[in-house]
Amino acid sequence: MLIHPFKGVENYLSPSFMMKNHIIEVVIPEDIDSGTELSSAYTRKKRVKIEADNSLEDQKGKIAGQKLTGLPDIEDFSYSKAKGSVKSRIGPTTKAKLSAVSMDIKKETVSVDLKKEATLSISINEGPPANWEKVLEGIRKMRSSDDAPVDSMGCEKAGSFLPPKERRFAVLVSSLLSSQTKDGVTHGAVQRLSEKGLLAADAIIQTEEATIANLIYPVGFYSRKAKYMKRVAEICLDKYDGDIPNTIDGLLALPGIGPKMAYLVMNVGWNDVQGICVDTHVHRICNRLGWVSRPGTREKTLTPEQTRVSLETWLPKDEWDPINPLLVGFGQTVCKPLRPRCGDCSINKLCPSAFKEAATPISKAKKTSPSKRS
Ligand code: SF4
Numbered sequence: 546m547l548i549h550p551f552k553g554v555e556n557y558l559s560p561s562f563m564m565k566n567h568i569i570e571v572v573i574p575e576d577i578d579s580g581t582e583l584s585s586a587y588t589r590k591k592r593v594k595i596e597a598d599n600s601l602e603d604q605k606g607k608i609a610g611q612k613l614t615g616l617p618d619i620e621d622f623s624y625s626k627a628k629g630s631v632k633s634r635i636g637p638t639t640k641a642k643l644s645a646v647s648m649d650i651k652k653e654t655v656s657v658d659l660k661k662e663a664t665l666s667i668s669i670n671e672g673p674p675a676n677w678e679k680v681l682e683g684i685r686k687m688r689s690s691d692d693a694p695v696d697s698m699g700c701e702k703a704g705s706f707l708p709p710k711e712r713r714f715a716v717l718v719s720s721l722l723s724s725q726t727k728d729g730v731t732h733g734a735v736q737r738l739s740e741k742g743l744l745a746a747d748a749i750i751q752t753e754e755a756t757i758a759n760l761i762y763p764v765g766f767y768s769r770k771a772k773y774m775k776r777v778a779e780i781c782l783d784k785y786d787g788d789i790p791n792t793i794d795g796l797l798a799l800p801g802i803g804p805k806m807a808y809l810v811m812n813v814g815w816n817d818v819q820g821i822c823v824d825t826h827v828h829r830i831c832n833r834l835g836w837v838s839r840p841g842t843r844e845k846t847l848t849p850e851q852t853r854v855s856l857e858t859w860l861p862k863d864e865w866d867p868i869n870p871l872l873v874g875f876g877q878t879v880c881k882p883l884r885p886r887c888g889d890c891s892i893n894k895l896c897p898s899a900f901k902e903a904a905t906p907i908s909k910a911k912k913t914s915p916s917k918r919s
Pocket residue numbers: 833879880881885886887888890891892893894896897898899900
């Protein structure tokens with residue numbers, strides 16, 4: 546039964562709401578008593594309808610925007626939270642609003658959207674993104690002053706005054722220390738190790754773990770990294786005569802060394818570019834630019850490894866080595882993690898994520914608050 550001006554409906558039952566063709570119908574059992582106030586039932590019904598309509602518009606807008614541009618939303622970005630189907634991209638706010646509502650979106654509409662999305666994702670994964678060369682050139686110009694921390698204190702700068710074998714070990718140690726740590730802090734720790742002659746495997750194994758931990762403090766996880774340094778030094782002495790492994794697999798077998806570091810060390814230490822070094826800056830910026838996506842989808846990548854694989858499908862190999870310091874410095878100075886300086890960014894007309902940071906959850910909440918709507 547479809548209801549209109551019922552009196553005090555909420556005093557008697559919990560109506561079930563069905564959303565059909567974007568219109569809310571309030572279904573009330575036949576035996577309801579209609580003897581109370583009209584106004585509250587009217588107000589409540591109106592509010593629920595507006596909220597549901599707004600939510601639907603939000604979702605339609607989001608989905609339409611994604612179809613057009615394949616854009617990642619900065620504020621939705623999560624490295625660890627998996628997102629799947631179109632339905633699963635409905636945000637938590639919408640889910641909460643509709644928790645008492647049974648959604649009945651027409652199945653044929655969703656299936657058409659999915660087909661379109663699949664087609665688009667195939668085209669995205671098949672070739673380079675539009676305007677990537679212009680974007681890259683724009684970033685190069687913004688980075689021409691070389692004023693980012695990575696330019697003077699990045700891992701690849703470690704031990705640059707040393708002979709090749711010692712330098713490789715210094716780059717390996719610097720990479721190990723760099724995770725979860727700012728470049729300046731890593732650089733300071735490497736300098737203190739260097740002053741004590743502790744950028745060599747044999748010197749490290751002769752030094753107390755606690756001494757190493759004190760020297761590298763305050764790098765992130767300094768105690769664990771001191772332990773890793775001792776173990777790495779042992780392995781390098783035992784297996785590689787004090788040098789470092791010359792393969793990705795060999796490097797990944799060392800404690801505390803992940804893909805990001807392994808590719809960097811191969812590039813810098815052995816001048817052997819086997820892959821792109823993707824850290825958190827490269828990962829974030831590539832997603833903001835719409836340069837990467839998960840295989841077979843238009844979704845953002847969830848991990849730096851997914852970003853590396855996606856980026857390597859289209860980025861020319863001669864860009865694999867320079868792209869890391871270029872984007873790391875860009876991320877440190879302009880395209881920052883929390884508040885990217887889109888107003889100062891020369892590629893903001895080409896970037897699908899430009900100025901999206903302004904659409905914070907707080908401002909969205911203000912836009913959709915009942916008092917603003919009424
Ligand atoms: S426009 Fe903004 S989000 Fe896009 S690359 Fe520039 S700073 Fe980053």
